[in-house]
Amino acid sequence: MRAVTIGGFGPPEGLVVVDLPDPTPAAGQVVITTEAIGVGGVDALIRRGSLAAHGFAVGHVPGTEVAGTVTAIGTGVDPAWAGRRVWAPTGTGGGYAEQALVPAEVLVPLPPGLSPVDAVTLGGSGAVAHFALLRAGLSPGESVLVRGAAGGIGVVAVQLAARAGAVISVTTSSADRGDRLRALGATHILDRAGRGAPGSHDVVLDVVAGADLPTFLDALAPNGRMVVVGVMAGPPPADFGARLLASFRKSLSFATFSTDTVPTPDRRAATAALFTAARRGEVIAVVHEVLPLGQAVLAHRALDSGAVFGRIALVPQWR
Structure with a gap:
């Protein structure tokens, strides 16, 4: 699969496109083929090297949330998840990629009428x-x-x-x-x-x-x-x-x-309720811009400029 990694700490130009092995789900995990990827402030902090002391190294794949379709499941995962469109947090990274590996326990189904872009705009934030x-x-x-x-x-x-x-x-x-x-x-x-x-x-x-x-x-x-x-x-x-x-x-x-301190069931329930509110028009997903994943550098330039209102989302395209 193709992904964006941190080739060197510092300015946005340190983000590079690479080829990585397709992920294989272990027990309790699923693979999501991404349709939208959230871009957050923590991604910029990691890219700048501000969190290097916390274990983030060159080669890290940023991205803490994705939305897409479950395309592979590991042992012990309910087969009903296969083929479902979902949102999921990816922990400390791994989202800037065509596929993301996450524990099945964190998955939140996308309700009908909520786009993947809106999901990653609202989910983590x-x-x-x-x-x-x-x-x-x-x-x-x-x-x-x-x-x-x-x-x-x-x-x-x-x-x-x-x-x-x-x-x-x-x-x-x-x-x-x-x-x-x-x-x-x-x-x-x-x-x-x-x-x-x-x-x-x-x-x-x-x-x-x-x-x-x-x-x-x-x-x-x-x-x-x-x-x-x-x-x-x-x-x-x-x-x-x-x-x-x-x-x-x-x-x-x-x-x-x-x-990180919120129990997973509570976080899933709150996110699902937020998605339902968004579908009803009670909460608005404020999308600043949608960019191809291959232009993640542009997304990070916007973050660094302070010009973003709401959130930027990336989609798995390369130009």
Whole structure:
């Protein structure tokens, strides 16, 4: 099969097309012939070498979610999965390929009327947004600030928070993006530094982190909760905890969140419910662009430029 690998850490041009052996499913596994592949911020972090210390090496195949058709099953897998169209997370990678190998236990069927592109636009990002808002304990009528709201996680978080009856502020980089986020349910539009709206929030959902994270801790109301789901701007200052202690009397809470800690059945159920909501038009899959897998370099250039609104999807074509 053909796949895209990291030929060298650094700029997008380090992504290269290679031929790899077709995967063979072991017990409990299936092979998905891909029809769409999600492009996420973590793919860019891995490609840059930012996560090399966590075991990601040159030759890695990026891509943490795919949608397509189950074309091979291993022993112990229900034969009914064969030939079904599904969405699946691929763990830490393996998605930028014509075929992906995943455990059968993670498969989520695609409902009729939901495209593979919409599935990879909503699947991984939607699960993060859903469970992060649960972790924050967001209640109807509370104020939530979504930092980095124009990205894949952010656009779903805005919609889910709106459905939950929250008052939503967002940070973004332009008036046009602000208008698009307002159409998804945002109430107040802030600039990237958090200026432009009320400065007190019950919940901050942060996809960005980086040096400015302490500023957003300061924006929490008494009993406020910050949940960090991404580090696209890098880690926060090493002493950011001092900001929490300085606000001791406000009883603030800080948490990180990864769907790696969510039991597989719960994640599957939440993703299936999100797909059903999308099919009904209750949640919108915000697709920035669909590109051939052979042009993954272009997808990563867009990620690095900060120009993506929603998510980019790749399809297994080569030009």
